Structures are given as structure tokens and as C-alpha cells.
Amino acid sequence: MTLNTERDAKETLRRRASTPIPSRTRDPGCESGPRALGHPALGHSASYQPGDPTVRSRAHWSSDSEDSDSSGSECLYRVVLLGDHGVGKSSLAGIFAGIVGEKDANDHLGEDTYERTLTVDGEETTLIVMDTWETEKQEEDEKWVQDYCMQVGNAYVIVYSITDRSSFESASELRIQLRRMRQAENIPIILVGNKSDLVRCREVAVEEGRACAVVFDCKFIETSASLHHNVHELFEGIVRQIRLRRDSKETNERRRSIYKRKESITKKARRFLDRLVARNNKKMALKVRSKSCHDLSVL
Template sequence: MTLNTEREGKATLRRRASTPIPSSHQPGPRDRELPVDSHHPPLGQSASYQPGDKSIHSLANWSSGSEESDSSGAECLYRVVLLGDHGVGKSSLANIFAGIQEKDAHNYIEEDTYERTLTVDGEETTLIVMDTWATEKQEEDENWVQDYCMQVGNAYVIVYSITERSSFESASELRIQLRRLRQAENIPIILVGNKSDLVRCREVAVEEGRACAVVFDCKFIETSASLHHNVHELFEGIVRQIRLRRDSKEANERRRSIYKRKESVTKKARRFLDRLVAKNNKKMARKVRSKSCHDLAVL
């Protein structure tokens, strides 16, 4: 599986220089309240996207390697919001998703929203990745924009740096805020420990990240944006997590069978033994749950 960063023909990546906030709800001097329900689109829709809109395109497909095609033919589009402290690597992750080379990143400083189509388990899904949290944070309407970000996502990626414990604590606070604001919704949330290549500067252990994910009932993965380590797996995992909550059990079982065919025999054996032991051992069941928090292909 490789990330295609070449720009071919007429297919261009849609980049949006600002958060797609409905124009009718730009805050005025006396209007700082966010309409919670009226402009919160259902799962699978964007505020700037209307059903039947054929104008959405992307630079290239990001394929998981499966050749099975989506028989439904329906286009799926979801917002993924990046949250986290300044400097933890949110923009670097977004640039890798968008196919922007590091040497060209300075040309896209004003960009904060990227759209791309991924092919995961043989089906296409379009993600709009919003890197607006830190960009808008210094502006006058900080609280309004942050509330908007908290309410429009179909999935959330909370990023911290493994070299900064304070960013890890902030990530925990963000998870609490999401639970309070979106507690009735079954939305995917992935806790990401970035900069895993900086081993000597590590302040947050892998075990701490996993324990936090188990406590807050979300998924966990460590990445290195500088080495592109686990970044593909992160965004494909987001797609799988959305589908697990959106689609029928039968559809997910079919996708799961495709995913399992790619697993090694050793990994399959370990998964089977973990389940077998966990049935009769509560402590082991908790340990298995801790392990499963970093498996982005299961709930």
C-alpha cells in the first residue's frame, strides 16, 4: 500500500482554506451562540455537501490494496476533525493525508481543510479532514469556532505528542469535552500519540496511552508523521470505525473477512487465544480490551 502524491491530469485535490461554516451562521457582534441541532448534518454528510452533488473530486485514491469494488455505487463523505495542542503534529498528519510533500508544505500554510477519497477494503469513502482547531484558536471568536468543531465531526482524532505530557493531559480533557457534548452519539474517536520516533524524549509511555483509551472508550494508535509511520493505518482505521457504526452487521462481517485475509497466521492465532482465555478470566478480559483499543478494525 502506497500513498500516491503525484498530481495527475485533471484530478485535483480539493483544499479549502477555511472551515466550511455555513455563511448564514457567521457570528456577529451579538450572535455568539452555535445552533446545535439545525446545522448539524447527519452522519455521512458535510455542511458544504448536498446529496446528489457531483462536484466533489480528489487528487488520487488511497488504496488499502483490496481489489473488490463497492457494489452500492453510493458516495460516502465524512468530516474528520483533528483536535489537540499546538505543535503536536496535527498539520503534519493532515499534509500526509492530503499528499503534500514536506518540501511543499510552506505553500499551504493558509490551508486547513483537505478532501480526499480513500479505497478501504474495496469500497470508496471520501474524508474531509479539518485541521482548524489550532489555526482558529487565536482569533476573537475562539469559543464559537471550537464549539463548532466539537459538533460537526463525524469522527475525531485527538492528537498529543509523546514528548509532551501536558499535551497528553490536554487530550484527556478534550475527550471529556466530547463525551459531554456528544454523549448520545456513537461517533468514532481515536487517540493518537504522535512523534513516536523521538524515543529518547518520550514522556508518555505506550501503556499510558492505551490505558487512557480504555478508560475513555476510544481507539488508540501511535504515529510518527516525520517517518509516515502508522499514518496510513490511522486514516484507514477512521474509515473502518465509521463503517462499523453506520452499516449493518452483515456488511461489516463481509468487510471484516476481507481485512482478516490480510492478517498473518501468527496474528490470527494470538487473536483466537486472547478471546478463548478472556472468556474465563476477568483480568485477562480487561487486558484483551486494552489490546483491542489499538485494533482500528473492530469496535
Template structure:
């Protein structure tokens, strides 16, 4: 199915079916009592992707400010799973990613998996964003669906609302659960504090969010889906985090040089001083790590 959400362009946006479960993963009634044997695709591959497929792929128009690349290599495709309590804004973030306007969101109820190609630092990467954590399933299948979400992601965004402390506590529990499930894998995890525009209702401070990210060894960013603040930065940052783990040191250093060109002189000076201080003082190293947990362009 195709859906044109870019009204000013002729390009189309691909939308996946509302269920994230490939046909091969559907449990039969006789097997539901047995633990599922998850055999999710390797990093960078989708269950619907086949090597050697030369079918032209539509492109999304959302790209970073960096120069465009002329590379003809096949696009990389990764699943990003949104986790978090109900009402924290996961669907709003997914809709912004998909280019769905708020006034049109009611027309797409039931859709919870979105695909888009982003150009980040001059290179194209395709993300499949899965808002399936609360997908409407039969009660007996709910645990299976959530276990599948924990297994299938190439990157995770754990979302909480800054106006709801209980959702922040749940985000911490989800990080622990994710660590147990994928403990041997170096996957990107971003802690996302949404609804940052609701300043007067804030229950979780920025400092608490950063401290939690440092403790659980993940990245941190605050967003506002209603104002579209930092949403593009979130998904571009996820792409950078995936690349940092996937590619060689030399390739990442080349990308970093492109990214640093856009930094201000003040930012560059702070980064340099922080690096020097961290080498000579372990306590300061932790503080520097706390400062850098919001920088999605570094490990």
C-alpha cells in the same frame, strides 16, 4: 479550487477553503452574544454535498492493499476533526493525508481542510480532514470555532506528542469535553500519540496511551509524521471505525473476513485465544480490551 499534489499521476486532489464554517453558520455581529444553534449535517453528509449531485468527483490515489471494488454506489463523505495542543503534529498528519510534501508545505499555509477519497477494503470513502482546531480567528470567535469543531465531526483524532506529557493530559481533557458534547452519539474517537520516532525524548509510554484509551473507551495508535509511520493506517482505521458504526452486522462481518485474510497465522491464533480467555475471566477481559484498543478494524 484544485491542487495537483500527485506529480506522477493526472488525478487531482480537492482542497476545501481554509475555513470550516459554511456560510449559513457565520454569526452576525448582533448574534455573537447568543449561543449558536448548531444544525450540523447528518452522519455521512457534508454541508457542501447535495443529494442527487451527479458531478464526477476526483479520486485520491491513496488506497489500502485490499482488492479493488467494482461498486458503482455513490461515495460516502465524512468529516474527521483533528484535536490537540499546538505543536503535536496535527498539521503534519493532515499534510501527509493530503499528499503535500514537507518541502511544499510552506506553499499551503492557511489551508486547513483537506478532502480525499480512500479505497479501504475494496470500497471507496471520502474523508474531509479538518485541521481547524487552531485556525487563526479573531479572539472573540475562537470559542465559537472550537465549539463548532466539537459538533461537526463524524470522527475525531485526538493528537498528543509522546515527548510532551502536558499534551497527553490535554488529550484526556479533550476526550472528556467531547464526551459531554456528543454523549448520545456513537462516534469514532482515536487517541493518537505522535512523534514516536523521538524515542530518547519520550515522556509518555505506549502502555500509558493504551490505558488512557481503555479508560476513555476509544481507540489508540502511535504515529510518526516525520517517518510517515502508521499515518496511512490511522486514516484507513478511521474509515473502518465509521463503517462499523454505520453499517449492518452482516456487512461488517463480510468486510472483516476480507481484512482477516491479510492477517498472519500467529495473529489469528492470538485473536482466537484472547476471545476464549475474555469470556471466562473478567479481569483478563479488561486486559484483552487493552490489547485490542490499537486494533482499528474492530469496535
């Protein structure tokens, strides 16, 4: 099944329908639960393997960077969306997938896993975005399914609504759970404050989200799914965070130089002054670190 995006009517997006959660009863001789399944390393998918010819047919989402790497190599990563009901996880996933309007949404009801190739800083990377945290399931299986989601991601997006403080508190708890379950792994985690367009209903300040990201050592960004604000930046940032952890310092420096070329002179000057002041001022250093959690192109 394909879906044409508004950006380019000729491009098609290969989307994956609902991906079944592996059954605990498939092999009665195996240990039950997600720990028996394990989770593939970075660059491996639960359903795809590197070199799978079907990977080549996916649509592209360019980040207005330089031309794609001519090597033709492609990486595949799973991004899991976490968060309370109603915070906008499915809306963010839908924008990523290119779903526009009610007709598209109705045509793809029940789908919870989406796949797309992004060209970021001149290189292609394929993301499989899993919106399976609240997939319909039997009540007794809920804990197992959520444990499974916690273990299979190569990167995580923890979403809360800026209009709902309880969802922000739940996001903090989810970050703690991830730390416990994946503590030995250096996986990208991005805290997302969605619905930033609802200014009058705001219950969680930007500073609170930023402070939470600093405490829990993750990245932070505010988005508005309804306005498509910062959504592309979010998913491109996920790709950059994965690469920073996967690749060599030299390779990342080359990518960083490409990214910096697009920065304004004012932003570059601000970055330089922040570093200069932070060297001799601990409070300022903490403030700079707080600012850096917004920058998804650095660790």
C-alpha cells in the same frame, strides 16, 4: 487547485482551501453559536450534499484491498483533528492530503481543510479532514469556534505528543468535553500518540495511552508523522470505525472477512488464544480489551 501525489503522478488531489467558519452575525435573528447551526448526520457534509457532481473528481488513496465496489456509491464524512499546538495535527493532515516537501507546504500555507477519497476494503469513502482547531481567529471568538469544531465532526482524532505529557493530559480533557457535548451519539474517536520516532524524549508510555483509551472508550494508535508511520493506517481505521457504526452487522462481517485475509497466521492464532483465555479470567479480559483498542477494524 490540484496537487500531484508521489504515489501516482497521474492522480490529482482536489483540495479545499481554508473553509470559513460560519459567522455568528450572518443572521442577527438567529441564535448565536454553533448550537443554532446544528450538525449534519453521518454521510453529510457542512459544504457538500450527497449527489454533488464535484465529489466524483477527487483522487483515490487505496488501502491495497480488493477492487472497488462497482456500485459507484460514495460517502462523505468530516474528520476533525483536536489537540494542543505543536503535537503534529497539521503534519498528519498534510500526509493525508499528499503534501510532500517544503515546496508543497509553502504553496498551500493557510489551508486547513483537506479532502480525499480512500478505497478501504474494496469500497470508496471520501474524508474531509478539518485541521481548524487552531485556525487564526479573534480571541473573543475562540471558544465559539472550538465549540463548533466539537459539533460538526462525524469522527474525531485527538492528537498528543508522546514527548509532551501536558499534551497527553489535554487530550484526556478533550475526550471528556466530547463526551459531554456528543454523549448521545455513537461517533468514532481515536486517541493518537504522535512523534513515536522520538524514543529518547518520550514522556508518555504506550501503556498509558492504551489505558487512557480503555477508560474513555475510544481507539488508540501511535504514529510518527515525520516517518509516515501508521498514518495511512490511522485514516483507513477512521473509515472502518465509521462503517462499523453506520452499517448492518452482515455488511461489516463481510468487510471484516476481507480484512482478516490479510492477517498473518501468527496474529490470527494470538487473537484466538486471547479470546479463549479471556472467557475465564477477568484480568485477562481487561488486557484483551486493552489490546483491542489498537485494532481499528473492530468496535
